[in-house]
Amino acid sequence: DARVTQTPRDKVTEMGQEVTMRCQPILGHNTVFWYRQTMMQGLELLAYFRNRAPLDDSGMPKDRFSAEMPDATLATLKIQPSEPRDSAVYFCASGLTQGDEQFFGPGTRLTVL
Amino acid sequence: GENVEQHPSTLSVQEGDSAVIKCTYSDSASNYFPWYKQELGKGPQLIIDIRSNVGEKKDQRIAVTLNKTAKHFSLHITETQPEDSAVYFCAATSGWGNQFYFGTGTSLTVIP
Numbered sequence: 001d002a003r004v005t006q007t008p009r010d011k012v013t014e015m016g017q018e019v020t021m022r023c024q025p026i027l028g029h030n031t032v033f034w035y036r037q038t039m040m041q042g043l044e045l046l047a048y049f050r051n052r053a054p055l056d057d058s059g060m061p062k063d064r065f066s067a068e069m070p071d072a073t074l075a076t077l078k079i080q081p082s083e084p085r086d087s088a089v090y091f092c093a094s095g096l097t098q099g100d101e102q103f104f105g106p107g108t109r110l111t112v113l
Numbered sequence: 114g115e116n117v118e119q120h121p122s123t124l125s126v127q128e129g130d131s132a133v134i135k136c137t138y139s140d141s142a143s144n145y146f147p148w149y150k151q152e153l154g155k156g157p158q159l160i161i162d163i164r165s166n167v168g169e170k171k172d173q174r175i176a177v178t179l180n181k182t183a184k185h186f187s188l189h190i191t192e193t194q195p196e197d198s199a200v201y202f203c204a205a206t207s208g209w210g211n212q213f214y215f216g217t218g219t220s221l222t223v224i225p
Contacts, residue, residue: 004156030210031210033212033213042215042216042217042218043157043202043215043218045212045213048212050210056212091156091157093156095210096210097209097210100145100147100162100164100206100208100209101147101159101162102147102159102213103159104149104156104157104158105156106155106156107155107156
């Protein structure tokens, strides 16, 4: 049963702390997307990768957010330092360049106090 | 870039009635239009999709229609059930691994 996994599922932290979210895309998928979901903004694309190379990270606040793919089985999203306005649910999705579908993970609910 | 608008933002229907959610897009290069269902506390799940070479697609109680000329597509759910209650998102993309542009979501409530 292939699926996207994300850890942690929930994270509560204090303002100023570093937060790292991890995503394991579906094996064989070569595109990975990071989204942020809030009530006000809906689903926002933060960054996406193709074959581990970043294609677009214009949706991310560059001064505090960074996204990487150390290898084909792991994508990370870091926030340093975190702020209360970063509180949201962060989703990872993966897909194939030769296909169209994106498959979402269960999300990481981040609360910054 | 692409702009996807989705209406209505909330929709309540009686169990057994039909529900229709509509989306418009702006970029004629978009050729793939998925619909996602998101239940509380879960990630969006793909429920149906349509490509630009097709005008309509049906899967049991759900169907999607596409009007390329008018740049709009719609989700139709017939014989609604309480378990259909969720937030539904439409999206548009030019495909081949490119980014999706999502609508703002429709919160559907099916009243038993």
